[in-house]
Amino acid sequence: MGDPEKAFSEKERMSAEITRDGPATPTLPVLPTVKPEIEKREASASKLHPVFYVVTWITLSSTVILFNKWILDTAKFHYPITLTCWHLTFATLMTQVMARTTNLLDGRKTVKMTGRVYLRAIVPIGAFFSLSLICGNLTYLYLSVAFIQMLKATTPVAVLLIGWAMGVHKADMKVLFNVSFIVLGVIIASIGEIKFVMIGVIFQLGGIVFEAIRLVMVERLLSSAEYKMDPLVSLYYFAPVCAMMNFCTALVFEIPRIQMEELYHVGLWTLLANAMVAFALNVSVVFLIGKTSGLVMTLCGVLKDILLVAASIAIWGTPVSPLQYFGYTIALGGLIYYKLGAATMKAQFSEAGRLWAEFGSNRPALRKVIVFGGVLMMLFVLLGGLAPTVGYDSKYLTSSIKGADKPS
Numbered sequence: 001m002g003d004p005e006k007a008f009s010e011k012e013r014m015s016a017e018i019t020r021d022g023p024a025t026p027t028l029p030v031l032p033t034v035k036p037e038i039e040k041r042e043a044s045a046s047k048l049h050p051v052f053y054v055v056t057w058i059t060l061s062s063t064v065i066l067f068n069k070w071i072l073d074t075a076k077f078h079y080p081i082t083l084t085c086w087h088l089t090f091a092t093l094m095t096q097v098m099a100r101t102t103n104l105l106d107g108r109k110t111v112k113m114t115g116r117v118y119l120r121a122i123v124p125i126g127a128f129f130s131l132s133l134i135c136g137n138l139t140y141l142y143l144s145v146a147f148i149q150m151l152k153a154t155t156p157v158a159v160l161l162i163g164w165a166m167g168v169h170k171a172d173m174k175v176l177f178n179v180s181f182i183v184l185g186v187i188i189a190s191i192g193e194i195k196f197v198m199i200g201v202i203f204q205l206g207g208i209v210f211e212a213i214r215l216v217m218v219e220r221l222l223s224s225a226e227y228k229m230d231p232l233v234s235l236y237y238f239a240p241v242c243a244m245m246n247f248c249t250a251l252v253f254e255i256p257r258i259q260m261e262e263l264y265h266v267g268l269w270t271l272l273a274n275a276m277v278a279f280a281l282n283v284s285v286v287f288l289i290g291k292t293s294g295l296v297m298t299l300c301g302v303l304k305d306i307l308l309v310a311a312s313i314a315i316w317g318t319p320v321s322p323l324q325y326f327g328y329t330i331a332l333g334g335l336i337y338y339k340l341g342a343a344t345m346k347a348q349f350s351e352a353g354r355l356w357a358e359f360g361s362n363r364p365a366l367r368k369v370i371v372f373g374g375v376l377m378m379l380f381v382l383l384g385g386l387a388p389t390v391g392y393d394s395k396y397l398t399s400s401i402k403g404a405d406k407p408s
Contacts, residue, residue: 050291057288058304060281065145066311067274072140074316077266079254080137083274084130085246088239090275091282095236104286107233118237121221126241128214134246135207142200145312146320149305150189151204153331156338157182158212168216178338185331192323232286298339302332 071077099105113122139148157179163169190196218234221227229237263271288297309328312318337345360367 050296053284053288053291054296054300057281057284058300058307060277060284061304062308062311064274064278064281065308066315067277068137069140069145071266071270071274072137075266075270077262078141079250079258079262080141081134081246081250082254082258083271084133084137085243085250086271087275087278088130088133088243088246091235091239091279092243094279095232095239098232099236104283105233105236107228107230108236111227111229111233111237113237117227121217121227122237123241125214125217125221126238127245128210128217129238130242130245130249132207132210132214133242134249135203135210139200139204139207142197143204144195144316144318146309146318147189147193147195147324148204149308149312150186150324150328150331151201152208153182153305153328153335154186154205155208155211156335158208159215162209162212163216163219166216166220168220175338179334181334182331182338185327185329185334188327188330189324190327192321192327194319194321230286230289231282235282298336302336305332 068083071083072080077083095105099108143151160169160175160179164171190201222229288300292300309320313320340348356367
């Protein structure tokens with residue numbers, strides 16, 4: 001047998017000569033050579049990494065909460081219903097524009113929406129959505145962002161119980177036992193709350209209940225294939241009715257009291273930016289759902305809550321007691337366990353252990369540095385927990401110093 005490489009070279013030379021000498025005819029067209037690996041590489045390079053969508057969602061979600069808190073509390077614009085109405089009005093306008101200029105809302109064409117369905121399904125859901133937003137924004141007037149995030153950890157519990165009450169899910173005592181850790185953690189965190197305001201807690205719990213009812217009603221609506229819709233399409237249908245309900249409520253309770261000086265004090269551009277960020281958050285959710293898994297979204301939500309607690313401490317000097325840290329840790333652990341399940345968590349821990357061992361074998365020095373840094377961080381947190389609170393009361397501190405300076 002001859003040398004295969006030689007035979008291939010000879011074949012390639014002859015092919016080249018035939019191609020060069022014989023002109024292309026209509027029956028035998030010369031086709032361009034396509035390399036699938038290059039095409040695939042170019043297609044994947046044009047797509048953004050899922051981390052981009054995760055970071056964008058966490059950033060926008062945290063920004064909306066902190067922005068609302070700043071406007072309603074720090075900037076003294078004590079009109080949460082009006083602010084919510086402004087957000088929904090802006091969302092209504094933007095979804096109408098996007099429906100006519102982009103393909104992001106093409107999903108609405110598959111939804112069999114009729115006047116009967118709108119009145120019997122969309123309007124009631126919109127009413128509870130509106131109530132949850134109003135209560136949620138009212139809470140910012142009384143409670144810190146850190147404590148609000150701790151209370152919000154009970155949302156899955158409310159959804160579970162209301163789902164059972166409305167017959168959407170079957171009652172399961174094992175699941176109830178699992179979510180009881182969330183409730184226990186939040187109760188401990190509430191006991192440790194230094195600036196506990198009962199009316200604020202009532203508003204927040206009311207908002208959680210209204211949001212849970214809304215989510216269960218949406219789940220029941222989406223159980224039919226003909227009403228499947230992504231969050232942006234949902235906003236397209238819900239925003240107008242919510243904006244109208246909020247406007248009617250604000251017209252009675254808030255709008256007659258608003259002074260133009262208060263609007264100028266906050267700034268019209270500030271209010272516009274606030275509405276734009278809130279709408280951008282809804283758009284980012286659509287992309288996040290399409291690019292990540294349920295596991296990633298659960299962990300991102302927990303990370304966002306932790307970052308918001310840290311931001312509340314850093315920006316407003318919110319005092320957080322060690323008991324709150326302990327309770328919130330229990331609540332977050334229970335939340336992750338409830339959403340992911342024991343089997344998923346076990347598989348993820350096994351995979352993480354394997355990757356950590358592989359990382360240690362490849363970069364032992366860097367692994368030691370990470371472990372050492374983690375131990376130092378843990379010691380810092382534990383020693384910091386010996387203090388009564390994180391943050392301090394500046395007025396109390398000033399009066400104490402002045403009292404010490406006075407001659408006895």
